[in-house]
Amino acid sequence: xxxxxxxxxxxxxxxxxxxxxxxxxxxxxxxxxxxxxxxxxxxxxxxxxxxxxxxxxxxxxxxxxxxxxxxxxxxxxxxxxxxxxxxxxxxxxxxxxxxxxxxxxxxxxxxxxxxxxxxxxxx
Numbered sequence: 001x002x003x004x005x006x007x008x009x010x011x012x013x014x015x016x017x018x019x020x021x022x023x024x025x026x027x028x029x030x031x032x033x034x035x036x037x038x039x040x041x042x043x044x045x046x047x048x049x050x051x052x053x054x055x056x057x058x059x060x061x062x063x064x065x066x067x068x069x070x071x072x073x074x075x076x077x078x079x080x081x082x083x084x085x086x087x088x089x090x091x092x093x094x095x096x097x098x099x100x101x102x103x104x105x106x107x108x109x110x111x112x113x114x115x116x117x118x119x120x121x122x123x
Contacts, residue, residue, distance in 0.1 A: 002026040002112040004096045009117030012086055020081040020117060022096030027077075030054055033101050034079045035110060036070060038092035038119075046092075047106025049081060059104045064090075088123035 008020040022034065035050035049070040050059040058070055069082040079096065094117055097110035 002098055004098060004112055004114035006094065006096045006114040006117040009094060009119045011120045011122070014087060014121055014123070016086050016121075017082070017084045018086065018119060019083070020094055020096075020119070022079040022081075022114060024077050024079065024096075024098065027053075027098075029100065031100055031102055032098055033104055034070075034072070035059075035097050035099075035106050036068075036081045037095045037097055037106070037110075038090075039095070040092040043092075045095075050104045050106050051079065052102070052104040054102070057104045059106065061106075083119070086119075086121045088121045091119060091121050093118050 003025050005023045012018045033050050033052045035047055037045050037047050039045040048061045048064045049068055051070045051072055067085045071080045096114040098112040099110040
């Protein structure tokens, strides 16, 4: 069973940086992608970044392009979301998710989810 555990959330001032981590285990296949989603109170969940394990290709939502970077450390089975130039509108609970797929995107249903980590950027 795939398990995902996020960490690294917190409170950061506008313009600051933060790195989220997603420790994953249980993969017995190579055709999967890891994505970061976020959801703010009263708003729909948004897929912000995705990386395909097989070739490292990535996807970013327009709202975070140029500010967020998703990376993978194969040796540690850990994925990261490096966030910079943070804005108050980035405030949300961030979730790591995994799914079997061959394209890096956030469309459709993701099979496995972590418990989430809160990111707060005060205005």
